[in-house]
Amino acid sequence: MGRDKAQQDIxxxxxxxNQTTEGEKKGCYSTITIFIGIALITFGFGIYCITLAPDAWYATIIIFIIGIMLLFFAYILYLGLKHGEESEKRFELNEKGIFVHHIHHKAGTEEKVSIPFESIKSVIIGNNANYISMPVGKGIIFYRFGAIMVIKHExxxxxxxxxxxQEFHDWILRLEDKGCPxxxxEYDLGPAIASGPDYKVDFSKLVGLPWQGAPDYPPIGEEKLRNPFSPWEIGVKKREGVEENKRMKxxxxxxxxxxxxxxxxxxxxxxxxxxxxxxxxGILAIDDPFIFGVLPFYILIPFFLVLWRSYAKWYLPFLYFVIMTAGNSFGALLVSIFADIPAIYLSAIAINLFVLVMGLIPSFLFIKVIKFLGTLRNKSRSY
Incomplete structure (x- = not known):
C-alpha cells in the first residue's frame, strides 16, 4: 500500500x-506605518528641542538623523513590497512537463515557458555550496550545501x-518516472549561478556522469567547514566592456x-x-558633538559611495581634503560679508587634515585590505 501511495504522489x-501572502503584506505595511509614525514624532521632538535650546543644535542634528534613518528603512520595505507586486512568477511541474508563467504587471507583458518531458535532452545535477558567516560570539564560518539542477531542453x-x-527527491522521482536522462x-555550480550580469554563463558546456541515485549525493542540508567541490568555470566568461562600465560608473x-x-x-x-x-x-574650540556628529559625514559619504569601488583612485582622500577645506573657507567667506564671524580658515585646514589622516586614508586602506582578503578567501574556497 505504501508503494501504491508513492506512485500516486509522483x-x-x-x-x-513568488507572491507575498496577504498576512505578510499586512505585516510589512504595519511595520512601515510604525517607522513613519516614529520618524514624525522624532522630527517633532527635534523641532521642540531646537525651539527650547537653540544652542543645542548638535542634539537636533542627531535626532533628525535618526528620523531620516527610520524613513529610509520604511522606504526600503516599501520598495521591496512594490518590487514583488511588479511581477508574478508561477511555476508548475506536472504530468506533462515544466511550466513557468511570468507576469510583468508594470510593463503589462507576460512570458510563458513550456518544457514538455519529451523535449528534455538531459538533466545534470550539481552542488551548490553556500558560504555562511555568522559573526556571533567567536564567529562561525562554514558551508551549507544545496543542489542545482541544469535541465537542457530543445x-x-x-x-x-x-x-x-524532500523537494529534490520529489523532482528526481518525477523525472525518472518520465524517463528523463x-x-x-561533482562541480560546485553555485559560483556560476551567482556570477551576475558581468559574466556570461554557457551551461551547454556542462557535462556529467550517469546518475546512479546515490542516497548521499548531493549533500543537501549538510554543513561542513570546507568546500570539497571545485567551482565550475568552463562555461563562465566575463562579458566584454564590463571593466570599462565599472570605470565609467x-x-x-x-x-x-x-x-x-x-x-x-x-x-x-x-x-x-x-x-x-x-x-x-587662533583655532576653533570645537566640542565633542562637532567631532562625532558633524565630521563623520566627511568620511561616510565617500566611504559608502566611492571608496569601495574597484577603480577608486588612490588620490581621492587628498582631493576630498582640498574640496572640504575650500568649501569651509568659501562658506565662511560668504557669511563674513553679512556678519562678524571668527576667521576659520586656519581651523578649516587643521580640522580637515585631521579628517584626512584619521578618517579618509584609514578608510581607503581598510577597504583595500578587506577586498584583498576577500580575493584570497574566494581562491581558498575551491580547495
Whole structure:
C-alpha cells in the first residue's frame, strides 16, 4: 500500500509562486506605518528641542538623523513590497512537463515557458555550496550545501535550485518516472549561478556522469567547514566592456561625491563652524558633538559611495581634503560679508587634515585590505 501511495504522489503536480501572502503584506505595511509614525514624532521632538535650546543644535542634528534613518528603512520595505507586486512568477511541474508563467504587471507583458518531458535532452545535477558567516560570539564560518539542477531542453536551459532534500527527491522521482536522462557532476555550480550580469554563463558546456541515485549525493542540508567541490568555470566568461562600465560608473560617482562634499562643507563652514570661539592659538574650540556628529559625514559619504569601488583612485582622500577645506573657507567667506564671524580658515585646514589622516586614508586602506582578503578567501574556497 505504501508503494501504491508513492506512485500516486509522483503524479501530483508541484506548484510554487513568488507572491507575498496577504498576512505578510499586512505585516510589512504595519511595520512601515510604525517607522513613519516614529520618524514624525522624532522630527517633532527635534523641532521642540531646537525651539527650547537653540544652542543645542548638535542634539537636533542627531535626532533628525535618526528620523531620516527610520524613513529610509520604511522606504526600503516599501520598495521591496512594490518590487514583488511588479511581477508574478508561477511555476508548475506536472504530468506533462515544466511550466513557468511570468507576469510583468508594470510593463503589462507576460512570458510563458513550456518544457514538455519529451523535449528534455538531459538533466545534470550539481552542488551548490553556500558560504555562511555568522559573526556571533567567536564567529562561525562554514558551508551549507544545496543542489542545482541544469535541465537542457530543445529550446534552451532551465535552472532549478534546491535547499531541501524532500523537494529534490520529489523532482528526481518525477523525472525518472518520465524517463528523463539524469546525470551528475561533482562541480560546485553555485559560483556560476551567482556570477551576475558581468559574466556570461554557457551551461551547454556542462557535462556529467550517469546518475546512479546515490542516497548521499548531493549533500543537501549538510554543513561542513570546507568546500570539497571545485567551482565550475568552463562555461563562465566575463562579458566584454564590463571593466570599462565599472570605470565609467566610478567616475560618475566621483563627480557626485565631489559636489556632495562641497555642499556639505559650505554648510559646515558657513553655518556651524562660525558658532565656535577661537582659542588662544587662533583655532576653533570645537566640542565633542562637532567631532562625532558633524565630521563623520566627511568620511561616510565617500566611504559608502566611492571608496569601495574597484577603480577608486588612490588620490581621492587628498582631493576630498582640498574640496572640504575650500568649501569651509568659501562658506565662511560668504557669511563674513553679512556678519562678524571668527576667521576659520586656519581651523578649516587643521580640522580637515585631521579628517584626512584619521578618517579618509584609514578608510581607503581598510577597504583595500578587506577586498584583498576577500580575493584570497574566494581562491581558498575551491580547495
Amino acid at each position: 503524479h501530483q503536480p508541484i506548484k510554487n509562486s 529550446n534552451g536551459i532551465f535552472i532549478q535550485q534546491f535547499f531541501e532534500q 539524469l546525470f551528475k557532476t 566610478t567616475r560618475k560617482w566621483e563627480k557626485r561625491v565631489n559636489w556632495l562634499l562641497l555642499g556639505y562643507a559650505l554648510i559646515v563652514g558657513g553655518v556651524i563652524m562660525p558658532t565656535f570661539p577661537l582659542d588662544k592659538d
